[in-house]
Amino acid sequence: MRRxxxxxxxxxxxxxxxxxxxxxxxxxxKDLAALHGLSESYLLKHLRALTAAAVTExxxxxxxxxxxxxxANEISMLDVVEAIDGPGPAxxxxxxxxxxxxxxxxxxxxxxxxxxxxxxxxxxxxxxDALRAQTLKDLLDDGDVExxxxxxxxxxxxxxxxxx
Numbered sequence: 001m002r003r004x005x006x007x008x009x010x011x012x013x014x015x016x017x018x019x020x021x022x023x024x025x026x027x028x029x030k031d032l033a034a035l036h037g038l039s040e041s042y043l044l045k046h047l048r049a050l051t052a053a054a055v056t057e058x059x060x061x062x063x064x065x066x067x068x069x070x071x072a073n074e075i076s077m078l079d080v081v082e083a084i085d086g087p088g089p090a091x092x093x094x095x096x097x098x099x100x101x102x103x104x105x106x107x108x109x110x111x112x113x114x115x116x117x118x119x120x121x122x123x124x125x126x127x128x129d130a131l132r133a134q135t136l137k138d139l140l141d142d143g144d145v146e147x148x149x150x151x152x153x154x155x156x157x158x159x160x161x162x163x164x
Contacts, residue, residue: 004081004084004085005084005085007042007045007046007049007084007085008080008081008084008085010036010038010042010043010046011046011047011049011050011080011083011084012077012080012139013036014032014036014043014046014047014050014066015050015055015056015068015075015080015136015139016136016139016140016143017032017035017155017159018032018056018066018067018068019068019072019075019136019137019139019140020140020159021067021068021159021163022163024067025067025163025164026059026063026064026065026066026067026163026164027065027066027067027159027162027163027164028064028065028066028162028164029043029044029047029065029066031065031158031162032047032066035155035158035159046084047066049083049084050066050080050083050084051066052083053079053082053083054069055068055069055070055075055079055080055083056068056069057069063164064164065164068136071137072135072136072137072140073135073136073137074135075135075136076131076132076133076134076135076136077131077132077134077135077136077139078128078131078132080136081131089121089124090124090127091117091120091121091124093113093114093116093117093120095114097114
Protein backbone atom coordinates (compact mmCIF):
# COMPACT_ATOMS: atom_id res chain seq x y z
CA MET A 1 0.00 0.00 0.00
CA ARG A 2 2.68 2.47 0.94
CA ARG A 3 6.30 2.67 1.85
CA UNK A 4 6.59 2.55 5.59
CA UNK A 5 9.23 4.44 7.52
CA UNK A 6 12.40 2.52 8.36
CA UNK A 7 11.52 2.72 12.03
CA UNK A 8 8.52 0.44 11.58
CA UNK A 9 10.75 -2.60 11.02
CA UNK A 10 12.86 -1.81 14.08
CA UNK A 11 9.79 -1.13 16.21
CA UNK A 12 8.09 -4.39 15.21
CA UNK A 13 11.21 -6.45 15.91
CA UNK A 14 11.70 -4.78 19.29
CA UNK A 15 8.03 -5.18 20.18
CA UNK A 16 8.23 -8.91 19.45
CA UNK A 17 11.29 -9.23 21.70
CA UNK A 18 9.50 -7.31 24.45
CA UNK A 19 6.43 -9.52 23.98
CA UNK A 20 8.54 -12.57 24.79
CA UNK A 21 9.96 -11.15 28.04
CA UNK A 22 8.96 -12.66 31.37
CA UNK A 23 6.37 -10.64 33.29
CA UNK A 24 7.72 -7.46 34.94
CA UNK A 25 11.10 -7.72 33.19
CA UNK A 26 12.57 -5.07 30.92
CA UNK A 27 15.32 -4.63 28.36
CA UNK A 28 17.24 -1.41 27.93
CA UNK A 29 17.15 0.53 24.70
CA LYS A 30 20.90 0.02 24.44
CA ASP A 31 20.47 -3.76 24.59
CA LEU A 32 17.59 -3.75 22.10
CA ALA A 33 19.78 -1.69 19.74
CA ALA A 34 22.70 -4.11 20.16
CA LEU A 35 20.45 -7.12 19.59
CA HIS A 36 19.33 -5.71 16.24
CA GLY A 37 22.59 -4.07 15.18
CA LEU A 38 21.09 -0.59 15.27
CA SER A 39 22.33 2.74 16.49
CA GLU A 40 21.08 3.35 20.04
CA SER A 41 20.07 6.96 19.28
CA TYR A 42 18.14 5.83 16.19
CA LEU A 43 16.28 3.13 18.10
CA LEU A 44 15.55 5.29 21.15
CA LYS A 45 13.66 7.71 18.93
CA HIS A 46 11.35 4.89 17.88
CA LEU A 47 11.08 3.43 21.37
CA ARG A 48 9.98 6.87 22.60
CA ALA A 49 7.30 6.89 19.90
CA LEU A 50 6.10 3.45 21.02
CA THR A 51 5.96 4.72 24.60
CA ALA A 52 4.06 7.88 23.59
CA ALA A 53 1.53 5.64 21.83
CA ALA A 54 1.16 3.45 24.97
CA VAL A 55 2.53 0.39 23.19
CA THR A 56 5.56 0.22 25.48
CA GLU A 57 6.36 1.52 28.91
CA UNK A 58 9.72 3.10 29.72
CA UNK A 59 10.99 2.47 33.23
CA UNK A 60 13.65 4.98 34.30
CA UNK A 61 16.82 4.42 36.24
CA UNK A 62 19.87 2.18 36.09
CA UNK A 63 17.69 -0.95 36.21
CA UNK A 64 15.15 0.55 33.83
CA UNK A 65 14.25 -0.32 30.30
CA UNK A 66 11.27 -1.09 28.11
CA UNK A 67 8.36 -3.50 28.32
CA UNK A 68 4.97 -3.78 26.68
CA UNK A 69 2.03 -1.91 28.17
CA UNK A 70 -0.44 -4.67 27.31
CA UNK A 71 -0.34 -8.38 26.54
CA ALA A 72 0.97 -9.28 23.09
CA ASN A 73 -2.46 -10.46 21.93
CA GLU A 74 -3.84 -6.96 22.60
CA ILE A 75 -1.28 -5.04 20.55
CA SER A 76 -1.86 -5.06 16.82
CA MET A 77 0.69 -4.56 14.10
CA LEU A 78 -1.28 -1.43 13.21
CA ASP A 79 -0.70 -0.08 16.74
CA VAL A 80 3.05 -0.29 16.11
CA VAL A 81 2.88 1.08 12.56
CA GLU A 82 0.79 4.06 13.64
CA ALA A 83 3.04 4.73 16.63
CA ILE A 84 5.97 5.16 14.25
CA ASP A 85 4.42 6.54 11.07
CA GLY A 86 1.34 8.24 12.53
CA PRO A 87 -2.33 7.47 12.03
CA GLY A 88 -2.89 9.73 9.04
CA PRO A 89 -3.85 8.42 5.64
CA ALA A 90 -1.16 7.20 3.29
CA UNK A 91 -2.91 8.74 0.31
CA UNK A 92 -3.64 12.45 0.36
CA UNK A 93 -5.83 13.77 -2.43
CA UNK A 94 -4.82 17.28 -3.41
CA UNK A 95 -7.74 17.64 -5.84
CA UNK A 96 -5.46 18.26 -8.79
CA UNK A 97 -8.41 17.39 -11.03
CA UNK A 98 -9.63 20.93 -10.34
CA UNK A 99 -6.35 22.66 -11.24
CA UNK A 100 -5.69 22.03 -14.92
CA UNK A 101 -6.19 24.46 -17.75
CA UNK A 102 -8.97 22.34 -19.25
CA UNK A 103 -11.06 21.71 -16.12
CA UNK A 104 -14.24 23.52 -15.27
CA UNK A 105 -14.42 25.96 -12.41
CA UNK A 106 -18.08 25.24 -11.82
CA UNK A 107 -18.50 24.42 -8.10
CA UNK A 108 -21.13 21.75 -8.74
CA UNK A 109 -18.71 19.73 -10.91
CA UNK A 110 -16.80 18.46 -7.85
CA UNK A 111 -19.50 17.70 -5.30
CA UNK A 112 -18.44 14.06 -4.95
CA UNK A 113 -15.05 12.97 -3.65
CA UNK A 114 -12.51 12.22 -6.31
CA UNK A 115 -13.03 8.66 -7.59
CA UNK A 116 -9.30 7.99 -7.32
CA UNK A 117 -9.28 9.16 -3.71
CA UNK A 118 -12.28 6.92 -2.91
CA UNK A 119 -10.55 3.84 -4.29
CA UNK A 120 -7.20 4.63 -2.67
CA UNK A 121 -8.79 5.13 0.74
CA UNK A 122 -10.83 1.94 0.33
CA UNK A 123 -7.62 0.02 -0.41
CA UNK A 124 -5.90 1.64 2.57
CA UNK A 125 -8.80 0.62 4.81
CA UNK A 126 -8.30 -3.01 3.78
CA UNK A 127 -4.56 -2.71 4.50
CA UNK A 128 -5.18 -1.16 7.92
CA ASP A 129 -7.83 -3.76 8.74
CA ALA A 130 -5.36 -6.54 7.88
CA LEU A 131 -2.71 -5.03 10.18
CA ARG A 132 -5.29 -4.45 12.91
CA ALA A 133 -6.24 -8.13 12.78
CA GLN A 134 -2.65 -9.30 13.37
CA THR A 135 -1.10 -9.03 16.82
CA LEU A 136 2.32 -9.27 18.38
CA LYS A 137 1.22 -12.70 19.64
CA ASP A 138 0.74 -13.78 16.01
CA LEU A 139 4.29 -12.61 15.27
CA LEU A 140 5.62 -14.53 18.29
CA ASP A 141 3.87 -17.64 17.00
CA ASP A 142 5.37 -17.12 13.53
CA GLY A 143 8.83 -16.76 15.06
CA ASP A 144 8.42 -20.00 17.01
CA VAL A 145 7.84 -21.84 13.74
CA GLU A 146 10.01 -19.92 11.29
CA UNK A 147 13.14 -18.96 13.21
CA UNK A 148 15.81 -21.64 13.30
CA UNK A 149 16.75 -23.23 16.60
CA UNK A 150 20.26 -21.74 16.52
CA UNK A 151 18.98 -18.19 16.12
CA UNK A 152 16.24 -18.68 18.72
CA UNK A 153 18.82 -19.89 21.22
CA UNK A 154 21.21 -17.04 20.44
CA UNK A 155 18.46 -14.46 21.05
CA UNK A 156 17.30 -16.27 24.19
CA UNK A 157 20.87 -16.32 25.55
CA UNK A 158 21.40 -12.63 24.77
CA UNK A 159 18.09 -11.58 26.33
CA UNK A 160 18.53 -13.73 29.44
CA UNK A 161 21.89 -12.02 30.15
CA UNK A 162 20.43 -8.55 29.69
CA UNK A 163 17.08 -8.86 31.49
CA UNK A 164 16.45 -6.33 34.23
